[in-house]
Amino acid sequence: MPRRETVKIKSAILGIxxxxxxxxxxxAHGTGPALKREEFGPANLRLLDDAxxxxxxxxxxxxxxxxxxxxxGMAGARTESDRARIxxxxxxVWKGVPCLATxxxxxxxxxxxxxxxxxxxxxxxxxxxxxSGTGSCCYGRNSAGKTKKLGGWGHLLGDKGxxxxxxxxxxxxxVYYLDLDGRWTTLxxxxxxxxxxxxxxxxxxxxxxxxxxxxxALAPDVFAAAAKRDSIAIDILTGASSSxxxxxxxxxxxxxxxxxxxxxxxxxxxxxxxxxxxxxxxxKIRERWPSAVCAALKRESVWGxxxxxxxxxxxxxxxxxxxxxxxxxxxESGKPWATRLLSATLTEQRNPRSMGLxxxxxxxxxxxxxxxxxxxxxxxxxxxxxxxxxxxxxxxxFAVGGRLFYVGAGTSxxxxxxxxxxxxxxxxxxxxxxxxxxxxxxxxxxxxxxxAEDDPDAGARAIRFRDVAKKDVVVGIAAxxxxxxxxxxxxxxxxxxxxxxxxxxxxxxxxxxxxxxDRIIAPDIGPEILTGSTRLKSGTATKxxxxxxxxxxxxxxxxxxxxxxxxxxxxNVKLRDRAERIVREITGGDVxxxxxxxxKTNWNVKRACELLMACGKx
Numbered sequence: 001m002p003r004r005e006t007v008k009i010k011s012a013i014l015g016i017x018x019x020x021x022x023x024x025x026x027x028a029h030g031t032g033p034a035l036k037r038e039e040f041g042p043a044n045l046r047l048l049d050d051a052x053x054x055x056x057x058x059x060x061x062x063x064x065x066x067x068x069x070x071x072x073g074m075a076g077a078r079t080e081s082d083r084a085r086i087x088x089x090x091x092x093v094w095k096g097v098p099c100l101a102t103x104x105x106x107x108x109x110x111x112x113x114x115x116x117x118x119x120x121x122x123x124x125x126x127x128x129x130x131x132s133g134t135g136s137c138c139y140g141r142n143s144a145g146k147t148k149k150l151g152g153w154g155h156l157l158g159d160k161g162x163x164x165x166x167x168x169x170x171x172x173x174x175v176y177y178l179d180l181d182g183r184w185t186t187l188x189x190x191x192x193x194x195x196x197x198x199x200x201x202x203x204x205x206x207x208x209x210x211x212x213x214x215x216x217a218l219a220p221d222v223f224a225a226a227a228k229r230d231s232i233a234i235d236i237l238t239g240a241s242s243s244x245x246x247x248x249x250x251x252x253x254x255x256x257x258x259x260x261x262x263x264x265x266x267x268x269x270x271x272x273x274x275x276x277x278x279x280x281x282x283x284k285i286r287e288r289w290p291s292a293v294c295a296a297l298k299r300e301s302v303w304g305x306x307x308x309x310x311x312x313x314x315x316x317x318x319x320x321x322x323x324x325x326x327x328x329x330x331x332e333s334g335k336p337w338a339t340r341l342l343s344a345t346l347t348e349q350r351n352p353r354s355m356g357l358x359x360x361x362x363x364x365x366x367x368x369x370x371x372x373x374x375x376x377x378x379x380x381x382x383x384x385x386x387x388x389x390x391x392x393x394x395x396x397x398f399a400v401g402g403r404l405f406y407v408g409a410g411t412s413x414x415x416x417x418x419x420x421x422x423x424x425x426x427x428x429x430x431x432x433x434x435x436x437x438x439x440x441x442x443x444x445x446x447x448x449x450x451x452a453e454d455d456p457d458a459g460a461r462a463i464r465f466r467d468v469a470k471k472d473v474v475v476g477i478a479a480x481x482x483x484x485x486x487x488x489x490x491x492x493x494x495x496x497x498x499x500x501x502x503x504x505x506x507x508x509x510x511x512x513x514x515x516x517x518d519r520i521i522a523p524d525i526g527p528e529i530l531t532g533s534t535r536l537k538s539g540t541a542t543k544x545x546x547x548x549x550x551x552x553x554x555x556x557x558x559x560x561x562x563x564x565x566x567x568x569x570x571x572n573v574k575l576r577d578r579a580e581r582i583v584r585e586i587t588g589g590d591v592x593x594x595x596x597x598x599x600k601t602n603w604n605v606k607r608a609c610e611l612l613m614a615c616g617k618x
Contacts, residue, residue, distance in 0.1 A: 011029070011067075011068030011069050012027055012028070012029060012035065012065070012066075012067045012068050012069075013027070013028055013029070013067060013068065013069045013070075013071060013306045013309050013310055014026070014027050014060075014064055014067035014069070014070050014071070015027075015028065015071045015072075015073075015107075015302050015303065015304070015305030015306035015307075015309065016060060016070070016071070016072045016073070016074075016302070016305055017072075017073045017074075017104055017107050017108075017300075017301055017302040017304070017305055018042075018043035018044070018045075018056070018072070018073070018074040018075060018104065019042060019043070019044070019075045019104055020042050020044050020075050020134070020135070021042055021133075021134060021213065022039055022040065022041065022042055023039065023040040023041060023042065023043050023056070023060070024037070024038075024039055024040075024300060024302040025037070025038050025039075025040065025060045025063070025064065025302070026038075026300070026302045026303065026305075026306060027064050027065070027067060028303075028306050036063075036064060037302075038060070038063045038064070040056070040059055040060060040063075041056075043056050043074065043075070044074075044075045044076040045074045045075065045076035045077050045082055045085065045086065046076035047076070050085065050088070050089060053085065053086070053089040054089045054092050054093055057089055057090060057092075057093040057094075058093050061093050061094060066094070066097070067094070067097060068097065069097065069098055069099075069100075069309045069310070070090055070094060070097050070098065070099040070100065070309060071099075071100045071102075071107070071304075071305035071306055071307075071308050071309030071310075072086055072090060072099060072100070072101050072102070072305060073102050073103055073104040073105075073106055073107030073108075073301070073302075073304060073305045073308075074086055074101070074102075074103060074104060075103070075104045076103075077101065077102065077103040077104075078103065079455045079457055079458055080454075080455060080456070080457060081451040081452065081454040081455035081458070081484075082103075082451065082455075083101040083102060084101075084451065084454060085451050086099070086101035087099050087101045100305075100308055100309045100312055102305075102308060104301065105129060105131070105137065105139040105149070105152075106139075106141075106304065106308065107301050107302065107304030107305045107308065108129050108131060108139075108265075108267045108297065108301035108304055109127060109129040109139060109140075109141060109265060109304065110303075110304030110305075110307045110308050110311075111297060111299055111300065111301040111302070111303040111304035111307065112127070112129065112265035112267065112295070112297045112298075112301075112304075122261055123143065123261075124143075124256075124260075124261045124262055124263040124293065125142055125143060125255070125256035125257070125260035125261055125262060126140050126141065126142035126143070126252055126255035126256040126260075126262050126263075127140060127141060127142075127262070127263045127264075127265060128140040128248055128251050128252050128255075128262060128263070128264045128265065129265050129267055130244055130247075130248045130264055130265065130266050130267065130268075130271060130281070131267045131268045131271075132161050132162055132163070132240075132244060132266075132267075132268040132269075132270040132271045133162065133163055133216075133267075133268030133269045133270060134155075134162060134163050134164055134212060134213055134216040134269075135152070135154065135155060135159045135162045135163075135164060135212075136151055136152075136158070136159045136160060136161050136162035136165070136244065136268070136270075137149065137150070137151040137152035138150040138151055138244075138247045138248050138250075138251040139152075139251070140251045140252060140255050141255070142255035142256060146254070146255055147255075148251050148252075148254050148255055149251070150247050150250055150251045151247055155168075155212045160240075160243035160244070160247060161240040161241065161243040161244035161247070161270075162216065162240075162270070163216030163217070163219040163269065163270050164212050164215050164216040165240065166216075166218070166219040166222050166236055166237070166240050166270070167215040167216050167217065167218035167219050167222070168215055169236045169239070169240075170187055170191060170218055170221070170222045170232070170233070170236055171191065171203060171207060171215070171218070173187070173232045173235075173236065174187055174188035174191060174200070174232065175200060175203065177232065178200055184200070185225075185230055185231075185232050186225050186228050186230040186233075187221070187222065187225040187230045187232050187233045188200070190221040190224060190225050191203075191218060191221055194217075194218060194221050195218075219270060222236055222237065223237070223274055223276075223277065237277060237280070238280075240277075241277060241280040241281045241284055242284060244271075244281050245281050245284035245285045245287075245288065246284075246288070248264055248281075248285055249285060249288040249289050252264075252289060258289075259290075259291055260291065261291050261293065262289060262291065262292055262293070263292075263293045263294075263295070264282075264285055264292055264293065264294045264295075265295060265296075265297055266278050266281070266282075266294065266295065266296040266297060267296075267297040267301060271296065272296050272297060275296075278294075278296060281294075282294040345480045345481065345482065345506045345508075346505065346506050346507065346508065346524070346526070346527060347479050347480045347505055347506060347527070347528065347532065347534050347538060348480070348527075348531065348532050349527040349531070350527060350531050351372075351526065351527040351528060351529050351531070353368060353372070353529065354368060354529035354530070357529060357530065368529060369529060369536075372526070372529055372536075372537055373537060373540060375525060375526065375537075376523070376525055376537060376540060376541045376544065377544075379523035379524055379525045379541070380523050380541060380544060380545060382523060382524070383521045383522070383523050386501075386519045386520070386521045387521055387545060387548055387549075389501075389518075389519050390473070390475065390501045390519055390521070390549060391548065391549060391552045391553050391556070392556075393473050393499045393501075393518075394473050394549055394550070394553040395552075395553040395556035395557055397471055397472055397473045397499070398433065398553060398554075398557050399557055400471050401471065402469070402471035402472045402473065403432060403433055403434065403435060403468075403472045403473070404420075404433070404434045404435070404472070404473050404475065404549070404550070404553070405434075405435050405436075405437060405463075405466065405468060405472060405473070405474045405475065405489075405493075406419065406420060406434075406435070406436045406437065406475050406477060406546070407437045407459060407462070407463075407474060407475070407476050407477065407485070407486050407489040407490070408436075408437075408438060408439070408476065408477035408478065408483070408486060409438065409439035409440070409444075409452060409453030409478070409483050409485050409486065410439075410444075410448070410453065410534075410535075411479070411534060411535040411538070411539045411542075412477035412478055412479055412483070412486075412503075412534070412538075412539075412542060413436070413437070413438030413439055413440075413444065413445075413477070414438065414445055415477065415539060415542050415543055415546060416436040416437070416438065416475075416477055416546065417436030417438055417445060418436070418543075419434070419436070419543075419546040419547070419549075419550055420434040420435050420436035421436070422550075423550055423554070424569060425568070425569045425571055425575070426554075426565060426568060426569075427550075427554045427559045427565065427567045427568070428559070428567040428568065428569045428604075429554070429559075429567075434550060435466065437459075437462045437463075437466065437489065439452040439453040439455070439458065439459070439483075439485040439486075440452030440453075452485065453483050453484065453485045453486075454484050454485070455484060455485055455488070456484040456485060456487055456488030456491075457488055458485055458488065459484070459485040459486060459487065459488030459489035459490075459492070460488040460489060460491065460492035462489060463489045463492040463493050463496070464492060468492075468493055468496055468498050469496065469497075469498065470496060470497035470498060471498075472493070472498045472499070473498060473499045473500075473501070474489060474490060474493035474498050474499070474500050474501075475500075475501045475502070475503060475549065476489060476490045476500070476501070476502045476503070476517065477502075477503045477504075477542055477546075478502065478503075478504050479504060479505050479506075479534035479538035479539075479542070480504065480505075480506055480534070481502065481504035481505070481506035481509040481520075481522065482506070482509075486502070490502065490517050491515070494517065494518075499518055500517035500518050500519075501517050501518060501519040501520070501521065502517045502519070502520045502521065502522075503521045503522075503542060503545055503546075504520065504521070504522050505522065505523060505524075505525050505534070505537075505538045505541065506522055507522045507523070507524040509522060521545065523541060525537050525538065525541055554567075561586060561609075562585075562586075564582045564585060564586065565578075565582065565605075566582060566586070566605050566606045566609065567605065567606055568582065568605055569603075570598075570603045570605070576598075576603065579598055579603060579605050579608075580594045580595060580598065582605050582609075583597060583598060583605060583608050583609055583612065586609045587609055587612040587613055589612050593612060594608070594612070597609075597611045597612045
């Protein structure tokens with residue numbers, strides 16, 4: 001996030017905080033009180049496409065006068081591409097209004113910040129937000145701007161110490177103890193009353209259909225039962241407070257040295273409304289971090305959106321759009337991920353031969369497409385040396401247990417996944433040997449995932465979490481040559497020490513030597529006949545090049561004899577028939593001998609050939 005000297009701004013700032021339960025919007029002067037406050041429906045970025053996001057913003061716009069600045073914190077905004085989506089939607093709705101976009105954790109943390117510390121005040125080394133409402137999360141930032149997040153994985157994967165976990169643990173506990181000793185506790189009675197149920201068996205149907213908010217709504221009954229000394233409720237809350245305190249301290253450790261002053265800010269209905277529980281959490285934090293300062297959030301976290309918009313404006317009050325538009329051509333570590341404007345790339349230029357495509361006969365259009373495809377082999381041949389270099393590096397990696405990773409987005413990513421998926425049956429390769437990484441993950445194979453390709457950090461994370469090592473090869477595939485997700489992956493792989501290459505169709509690609517992968521394969525195939533549709537010539541050329549990479553690398557490591565797939569995996573009738581023919585071709589044996597050898601070797605073609613050859617020598 002851009003950092004600027006804090007200044008006083010007289011402009012009207014519209015702060016918006018979008019969460020899974022509701023959206024709060026608040027209009028204020030930069031240094032003054034709220035002018036207007038409104039509530040709207042829930043909005044989690046990951047559950048909204050661009051059209052729904054813009055529609056949500058339009059509802060907010062209709063309720064307020066035009067602001068001079070926008071600050072938007074949104075649940076689900078994890079990455080720079082997420083923040084870019086928010087800025088893009090806000091630009092459509094509030095035309096020309098600068099927008100600072102972030103997540104709802106940053107806004108809550110900013111809302112808890114002291115207005116202005118005194119001159120002699122000791123500033124905390126780090127500030128940690130502990131959020132416990134329906135869900136839970138810990139999020140911290142230190143004075144150097146380093147951040148740490150712990151939790152926030154949702155009610156199925158995490159949310160320790162949240163209202164949902166407290167409610168769910170209560171449901172499980174009351175039926176467990178009913179089975180154990182026939183005891184129906186105070187907590188059990190309160191739950192039935194709260195849900196208007198008559199007896200425990202009715203809980204089965206209720207919990208099956210209950211949304212997480214309804215389960216979290218049982219938390220106040222747990223607190224009430226604990227106040228009546230219900231032992232089950234007390235145990236549940238003791239565990240929840242321990243979880244929150246432990247996670248908060250773990251969040252602080254990477255951000256501050258032991259003994260340094262750290263401020264822990266409590267937020268969310270569980271910690272703000274249940275003061276006794278918050279005191280338990282504070283006590284347990286102090287046991288682990290004696291110099292801790294704990295305080296509940298004293299104003300709505302939407303104020304953090306106002307504060308962030310105000311404090312990130314440039315000194316002098318010059319409200320420049322560039323300040324809020326965020327990173328344009330660099331990732332969050334400062335690496336340039338866009339080397340040229342997309343409109344300047346060859347893949348986006350118009351093909352003069354297809355200007356009349358919409359008026360051509362089908363036969364003429366077919367001839368045009370085929371004639372354009374005829375250019376591909378010669379264009380690819382011009383890159384033969386670079387392709388050969390990559391093939392050698394892949395074969396060398398395979399020989400020492402290394403792997404090949406394809407990284408791409410859209411059509412490029414799907415072609416990488418396709419080539420990787422065909423290696424196990426064709427060459428009996430371990431599925432880990434060749435892997436495809438596509439922006440947006442598995443969902444993007446069949447359906448586009450908005451904004452996924454624009455996130456370089458996501459590409460870098462994919463490389464880290466696939467445990468890429470020095471002995472591996474990473475091949476980026478990007479028709480335009482400038483896909484941020486691909487570049488993030490390539491730079492991360494290069495930093496690790498893996499061999500790197502880029503397949504693209506932008507021969508004019510330019511960048512500093514230090515930013516380049518080991519090899520760039522960039523055939524000049526000309527513009528697409530359908531402008532910008534890189535699933536056409538670019539896709540066909542990509543498939544040809546990837547075929548060369550894996551096929552020739554597998555040949556070099558001994559998975560091919562002559563031109564026969566001796567490591568084919570006969571997983572169906574067609575492939576078993578092929579396996580029999582391969583064995584007969586190599587050994588000169590008959591059908592019965594080939595089938596016998598294949599059955600004895602569990603349909604391993606290479607071993608079947610060795611078995612028959614050994615029998616022949618005897």
